[in-house]
Amino acid sequence: MKRIAVTGYKPFELGIFKEGExxxxYIKAELRKRxxxxxxxxxxxxxxxxxxxAEIWTAEVxxxxxxxYPALKLAVITPFYQQEERWNEQNKELYKGVLAKADFVESVSHRPYESPAQFKQKNRFFIEKTEGLLVLYDPEHEGSPKYMIREAETYADYPIMYITMDDLRAQVEAKDPFFK
Structure with missing residues (x-):
């Protein structure tokens, strides 16, 4: 695979509310491994x-x-212009830092948010331009990534690679001396 899309849970879907959690x-260790x-x-x-x-954490990794791996590149392709407009200042700064270091930045729609159709268009674009999807998602714990996964499932021979809660538990057990 030359190009993959990566997505997954938003922080609040995992109960993560600050950068130092x-x-x-463990999430970044599993992303790094994959x-x-x-x-x-x-x-x-x-x-x-x-x-x-998951997406910003992926960028950091x-x-x-x-x-x-200097040949490895990051593209940030937003669904629409100004997606961060309603985010708090801390999240905006984190996002701007990622955009500044990314190798390519663009938007699928060159307009601000208008409708959920822009997210569907982004999902379709990502799947058509990549050869696989890596997703931080556990099918037993539904969340926002389900829309990208559903779109990916409609494409024949499009691999979906999951990072599940079991994978994260294995990271904890491998790193935590309590489990050794």
Whole structure:
């Protein structure tokens, strides 16, 4: 795979409300593990839409991995202009930092938010432009990523790679001395 889309839960869907949450180290460790494996197989581009949560965390991991895999690039392709308009200042700063370091930034729709159809259009665009989807999502705990997954499932031979709660539990057990 040369290009993958990455999405997943938003922070509030995981009960994460600040950057220093301990759970983030395990989420990022699993993202790092998956992206490293894909980079070793020739992954060149990671596409995100810049949503808070799994996508921003993915960007942070990609930036770290670029030191070891300089050919790895990050594209932030938003569904519409000014998606961050209603975010708080802290989230806007985090988002601006990601945009500043990204290798490519664009919007699917060159208009501000108008309707949910813009999200559907973004999902379709991502699936048509990539060769697989990596998603932080557990089908037993429904959340916002379900729309991207449903769109991906309509495409034949489009791989969907899940990071589930079991994967995160394994990260905790591997890193936490209590479990050793």
């Amino acid at each position: 301990p759970a983030l180290q 992206l490293t494996s894909l980079a070793e197989e020739g992954l060149e581009w990671v596409l995100i839409s810049g949503q808070l949560g 990609v930036f770290e991995l670029q030191e070891e």
